[in-house]
Amino acid sequence: MITELDRTPLTRDFLHRPVLDVAPDLLGRVLVRNTAEGPIELRITEVEAYDGANDPGSHAYRGRTARNGVMFGPPGHVYVYFTYGMWHCMNLVCGPEGVASAVLLRAGEIVEGADLARTRRLSARKDDELAKGPARLATALDVDRSLDGADACGGPDGPFSLRAGRPVASDLVGNGPRTGVSGEGGVHPWRFWITGDPTVSPYRAHVPRRRRRHT
C-alpha cells in the first residue's frame, strides 16, 4: 500500500446525505469496532445501498416494524439484523431521519486487530476471508443484535467510529446488481465495490429456498 490511511474521524454529517451518494463514498473508509479485547479496524471494500420507501429490496419497504425501526431513525446509527437462522449483518443508516435508507457493509479488509478477528472466524483459511461477505464481516467484528441502534460515529469510548481512510478513485469503483435480493428489487445496480480487491465477495444471484421435505 502506497498511501497511508487517514485517521481523521468522520462525523455524522458524512452519513447525512442521500444513500446513493454515501454508498460509493464509503469504499476505502475505515470502520473501527471497539471490543472489550481491543479495537478491530476494517477498510470497507464492498457495500450495497438500500433506499427505504422506493426500494422493494429493502427491509423498510413495507413500513416500520420491530426489526427495522432503527432504519427509520436518525443517520449515523448501526442497523443489525439476523438472517438465515444463524447470521447477523450490519448496516449504516443514512439520509435524513424518516427516509429509512441504509448501506449494508458486505466486505472489507481487516487492517488492525486481525488476531481478534481470527479468533471469531476460525473457518477462515486466509486473512482475505475474515470479512469477505456480510455475515462474515459481522462475525469478525463481533456484531450482533445487541448493537442494533448503536452510534456509528462515536468516539474511542463508543462501540464504533468511522475514519476518513483512503477514498477510492471513481474509475476503480465497480457497480452492479445487489446480491441475494429477490424480484424487481434486484434490478437496481446499487452494489458498489473496489475493483480488483481480493476481499470483495463473489456475486450470487437470488435463489428461492427449497423447503426441506418434512419426512
Add this chain to the structure above:
DNA sequence: GTTAGGATACTCT
C-alpha cells in the same frame, strides 16, 4: 477449481 445441499431461528403474512 466449481457446485449442490443442509443448517438454523427469526420475522412477517
Add this chain to the structure above:
DNA sequence: GAGTATCCTAACG
C-alpha cells in the same frame, strides 16, 4: 407457515 440482504462442508473434476 413460508421465506430469508448467508455460510460451510463435502463431493466432484
